[in-house]
Amino acid sequence: MSARVLVIDDVxxxxxxxxxxxxxxxxxxxTATSGPDALAICERGEPDIVLLDVMMPGMNGFEVCRRLKSTPATAHIPVVIVTALDQPRDRLQGLDAGADDFLTKPLDDAALFARVRSLARLKAMTDELRNRAVASRRLGIADPLVAAAAETGLNGRVLLVEDRPAIADRLENALSAFHLVSxxxxxxxxxxxxxxxxxxxxxxxxxLEGQDGLRLCSQIRSLDRTRDMSVLLMGEVENRAxxxxxxxxxxxxxxxxxxxxxxxxxRVRTQIRRKRFTDRLRDSLQSSMEMAVLDQLTGLHNRRFMxxxxxxxxxxxxxxxxxLSLLVLDVDHFKAVNDSWGHDAGDEVLKEFAERVRACTRGIDLVARMGGEEVVVVLPDTGPKAAYAVAERIRERVExxxxxxxxxxREIPVTVSIGVASRRAGDASCADVMKRADDALYRAKAGGRNQVIVASAA
Incomplete structure (x- = not known):
């Protein structure tokens, strides 16, 4: 796949x-010829991947990488350090700074292009999550990018697939200092x-003896349950292809x-940090979706979704x-609960009320809070008699x-009034059913409360 690549080098x-x-x-x-110019380009969100030289005047590549990875707005951009430095300590310094890879000149073009394409795919997978997570801030959710950028990549759970005992023991001993290893x-x-x-x-x-490591990689990356795990391959130099x-x-x-x-x-820390970054974005997206359709107090669906x-x-x-039948429920004398016991107690009553209603309904039923103490239950494939039975079951459970x-x-008595209506052949829309259920609820409350009234089927 293609991508926008920022190359940073002063030569x-x-x-x-x-x-x-x-x-x-x-x-x-x-292209950029200095660290500050590169940071500005990245902050504008222009590149998909950064190829970064180390030896630059003023701000070297390690510092540029560190700043990119510690800034929430740029932490998601993959960084590959490309340099003539070839000592193990240089490679480690680059990886510790947060680089996704460290390539030594002269470059193997095939390795470079494969790495860039691989990182471009990874970034494309997270970009949509990231954009939606950023949008979730408008719903009052804490900025997910700040938490994601602060991830350390430590205390991870690592599965090591290696059939040579001596090598497995050495790798396990090294990783176990910071992770739980199987x-x-x-x-x-x-x-x-x-x-x-x-x-x-x-x-x-x-x-692996008699086994195909690439086949295992393919299976893990293709299964729904495992495709979000990071996968690292280990091989000899001659395994490069x-x-x-x-x-x-x-x-x-x-x-x-x-x-x-x-x-x-x-490298393991970098990959765990990247996985957790996307996990946090995914969790933030899930939270924003729930906030868009759920009432935050009761956990029922909200009016917009209903x-x-x-x-x-x-x-x-x-x-x-x-x-199709519809129930409209209203907690009796709820204003008196708030006035006598306080709004916190009123919130507790609404939460418990929601739980009792939910316990009396099926998974296919729609249960939504309309506002205040009013709840609507929509019952598909349910006629008037069965709907009345559900409503009566709810009323009894509440009382x-x-x-x-x-x-x-402390404990207080609570009752509920319920209006029931079912779809008629001549109904033009759901508003017709809702109107009849509302009228039935009004009659239930006017008639003494704590009762179920079914709208006329005629």
Whole structure:
């Protein structure tokens, strides 16, 4: 896939060379010759990936990477350090700064392009989540990017798939200082464990005896239960072609043997941090979706969702000539509860009321808070007699035992009045059913409350 790649280098010849290579592979290339210029471009959200030289005047590449990864607005942008530095301590310093990879010049073009495409896919997967999570701030949810950028990548759950005991022991000992590690020698058992347990990262040896590590990588990346786990491949230098194939399949990173302990820890930490970043965005999106359709006090659906869903349920009922009934519930004398016991006690009553109503309904029923103490229950495939039975069951459950308030230190009696109406053949819309249910509720309250009234079927 294509992507916008920002190349940062203070040497014009290096810039032109990388720009030409990337352009030939149909990447869109941006360039910068200094750290501050690069940070400004990234803050504007222009690049998908950053290729970063280390040796630059003023602000070196390590510092640029550190600033990008510690800033919520740019922490999601993949960074690959591309440098002539080739010592293990340089590689470790780059990974510790948050880089997603560290490539040493002269570059292997195939490895570079495979890495850029792999990171571009990963970023594309998180961009939509990130945009929606940012939008959730308008709903009052705490900024998810701040929490995600602060993730350390430590205390993860790691599955190590390696069938050579000595190597497995050495890797497990290194990782166990910072993570909870499980070792598996069989690829089929590894898939099963990955599906059953909640791992952050899976490390797969490409040298499994009689087993295909790439096949295992493909299975983990394709299954719904495991596709969000980070996958790191481990192989010999001569396995490079298979490793690059693994990146195409969906592996997130790789390690070449002999594996340096510090590089192992740094790469695993980076991948766990990236996974948790997307997990937080996904959780934030889920929270924003729930806030959009749920009443925050009771956990029932809100008025906005009910209006849309009720119209759909009415149309489906009419199309299929199936029954549809609607209950409108109102807590009796609720204002007196607030006046006598306080609004906190009133909130406790509404929460308990919602639980008792929910306990009397089915999963296919729609239960929504209309506002205040009024709740609507929509019952698909339910005629007037069955709807009355449901309403009476709710009324009895509400009246049957006192409601706890003040943290369950006191109890008060509560009752409910309910109006019931069912769809008629001549109804033009769900508003007709709602009007009859409201009228029935009014009669129930006018007639003494704590009762169920069914609207006339005529």
């Amino acid at each position: 014009p010849a290096n810039l032109r060379l990388l720009e030409a290579k990337l352009s030939a592979e149909y990447f869109e290339v941006l 070792v598996e020698t069989d690829a089929r058992q590894a898939v099963q464990r990955a599906c059953e347990e909640d791992y952050d990262s899976v490390l797969i040896s490409l040298d 298979r490793i690059l194939r693994g990146l195409e399949i969906g592996a997130h990173d790789f390690l070449l043997r002999p594996i340096d302990r510090n590089e192992l820890l740094a 209006d849309t869903r009720l119209a759909e349920m009415f149309d489906e009922s009419a199309l299929r000539a199936r029954a 049957g035992s006192p409601f706890p308030i003040y943290g369950a230190t």
